[in-house]
Every structure is written in C-alpha cells, then in structure tokens.
Amino acid sequence: MTAFAASQPVRAMPVKVMGVLNVTPDSFSDGGRFAAPEAALAQARRLIAEGADILDVGGESTRPGAEPVDAAAEIDRVVPLIRAIRAESAVPISVDTMKPAVARAAAAAGATIWNDVTALRQAPDSLAVAAELGCEVVLMHMQGEPGTMQAEPRYDDVVGEVAAFLAARAEAAMAAGVARDRIWLDPGVGFGKHRTRHNLPLLAGLDRIVALGFPVLLGVSRKSFIGALDDGAEADRRLGGSIAGALAGAAAGVAAVRVHDVRETVQALRVWRAIAQAGSLG
Numbered sequence: 384m385t386a387f388a389a390s391q392p393v394r395a396m397p398v399k400v401m402g403v404l405n406v407t408p409d410s411f412s413d414g415g416r417f418a419a420p421e422a423a424l425a426q427a428r429r430l431i432a433e434g435a436d437i438l439d440v441g442g443e444s445t446r447p448g449a450e451p452v453d454a455a456a457e458i459d460r461v462v463p464l465i466r467a468i469r470a471e472s473a474v475p476i477s478v479d480t481m482k483p484a485v486a487r488a489a490a491a492a493g494a495t496i497w498n499d500v501t502a503l504r505q506a507p508d509s510l511a512v513a514a515e516l517g518c519e520v521v522l523m524h525m526q527g528e529p530g531t532m533q534a535e536p537r538y539d540d541v542v543g544e545v546a547a548f549l550a551a552r553a554e555a556a557m558a559a560g561v562a563r564d565r566i567w568l569d570p571g572v573g574f575g576k577h578r579t580r581h582n583l584p585l586l587a588g589l590d591r592i593v594a595l596g597f598p599v600l601l602g603v604s605r606k607s608f609i610g611a612l613d614d615g616a617e618a619d620r621r622l623g624g625s626i627a628g629a630l631a632g633a634a635a636g637v638a639a640v641r642v643h644d645v646r647e648t649v650q651a652l653r654v655w656r657a658i659a660q661a662g663s664l665g
C-alpha cells in the first residue's frame with residue numbers, strides 16, 4: 384500500500400486539528416509554559432488564530448512520573464480557562480482528564496468533549512457521567528497506568544489488541560447510554576507502547592482502527608518515538624516528525640490530529656489534501 388497515494392479520494396477528507404493547551408507545570412513538552420492564566424488564554428487565542436478546530440485543555444500530565452493532581456486542583460486549573468475561552472470564542476473545547484468530577488465541571492464551563500486517556504475506566508462512575516453529560520467522548524487505548532506504562536509494554540499483535548480494546552470500550556460506552564455518534568477512538572500512541580516496536584506498527588495499521596467505524600483522533604505530536612528515530616531529538620525538535628505522523632494519520636483516514644504546533648500542521652494537511660484531490664481529478 385502506498386501511504387500517501389493521491390489516487391484515493393476517500394482518504395482526502397478534511398482532518399480536524401485539535402490544539403493542545405496544557406495548563407500543567409510538568410507536561411512532557413510544554414510543561415509550565417502556560418500555567419499562568421494570562422499565558423494560557425493568550426495561547427488559546429493563538430491556537431484559534433492558527434486554525435485549530437478544537438482546543439484540548441489539560442490540567443494533569445499523563446507522562447510517566449508526573450505528579451498526581453487531585454480533582455479540586457485540576458478543576459482550578461482548567462475551569463477558569465475554559466470559561467474565559469468560551470466567553471470569547473465558539474471553538475469546541477475538550478477537557479483532557481481521567482476524572483469524572485473534572486469532566487463535569489469542565490462541561491458546566493462550556494467544554495463539549497471529554498478526552499479520557501483511560502477510555503472511561505479510571506473511576507467506577509466514568510461511563511455513567513459521560514452518558515449523563517451527553518458530551519462527546521474520546522476513548523483512548525493505554526496499556527497499564529500512566530505512572531508505569533512504559534516499564535515493559537507487551538503485545539502479540541499491537542494493532543489487533545488496540546482495535547479489540549477500543550471496540551470493547553465503545554460497546555461499554557454505548558451500553559452505559561453514550562450515543563454512538565458521540566464516540567471518538569484514539570490508539571494512544573506512546574501510552575504503554577515501546578517507542579518503535581509498538582508505535583510504528585500501530586501507525587502503519589491505523590486503517591484497521593479507522594475501519595471500526597468511529598472517528599479516530601491521533602496524537603503523535605512531539606512524542607518520544609520521533610526522538611528515537613532522530614538521534615534522540617528533544618521534544619522541542621520534533622516538529623518534522625510530528626507532521627510526518629499527522630500525514631500518515633490523514634492518509635489512513637483519521638478524523639482529527641492532536642497537536643502542539645497548529646499552524647504548521649494545518650499547512651501540511653492543506654497541502655497534502657490539495658495534492659490528493661488533484662490526483663483524484665487528473
């Protein structure tokens with residue numbers, strides 16, 4: 384299969400860009416940069432101006448070794464920002480949290496998407512709260528727990544196992560009352576996966592996740608597998624690799640990419656799509 388084949392118009396659907404807005408002191412690539420409220424709002428405005436279709440606001444890092452945050456502190460980080468963005472923009476806002484109480488507070492402040500890296504498994508009432516809120520949900524695959532997930536990830540068939548997990552979580556969400564058209568799936572690049580041995584086959588097999596029939600969100604931006612493929616390049620030197628990953632996702636039919644560098648990704652996707660469309664015409 385040619386990943387960037389221009390002769391596949393079905394693969395050239397517009398891909399939404401979700402801009403990452405971490406209001407944390409310790410996120411892996413931008414920790415501390417937007418912890419102050421004015422800096423966070425300025426970054427939100429910038430991401431919107433650069434073409435973000437969705438803003439993903441997070442108040443707790445999921446990196447291995449990150450400090451756990453209690454719900455009240457996480458709410459204090461994300462809710463004022465969500466309110467401030469909502470006061471001046473209609474951009475859809477997602478909240479990146481594992482906690483139902485945070486999702487609930489964020490929804491009351493104007494967030495319409497709950498992005499949960501545990502696929503609504505963290506708390507006993509996660510599924511019920513998602514159904515009650517009526518929000519969209521992102522169900523992400525992760526092997527293990529954030530603190531230890533990178534210790535010794537193991538798979539016999541990484542694509543098959545991730546797809547089966549996501550299909551099961553979508554079923555669980557629907558059984559709990561989440562509407563089918565509210566569900567997104569995310570393969571969870573970097574979450575309990577060996578940098579290259581697992582993440583690369585997963586990216587190569589994304590079409591099997593897309594084939595499950597739900598919109599797929601893909602987060603590769605600045606992740607460590609890029610550094611592993613480029614002499615250990617640090618997180619702030621991974622833009623090229625991040626864009627390569629986004630385009631691989633676009634070619635496989637993902638619906639959205641979660642990125643730190645919005646402007647550059649929007650440009651790359653526009654060019655990729657224009658080429659794909661020209662190919663299908665000619």
Ligand code: HH2
Nearest residue numbers: 405410411444445446521523569572602
């Ligand atoms: N990646 C991160 C956080 N949340 N959510 C989804 N759905 N998919 C992802 O791939 C994903 C995610 C990690 O990136 P970042 O937010 O930059 O770092 P941290 O978790 O350290 O805040």
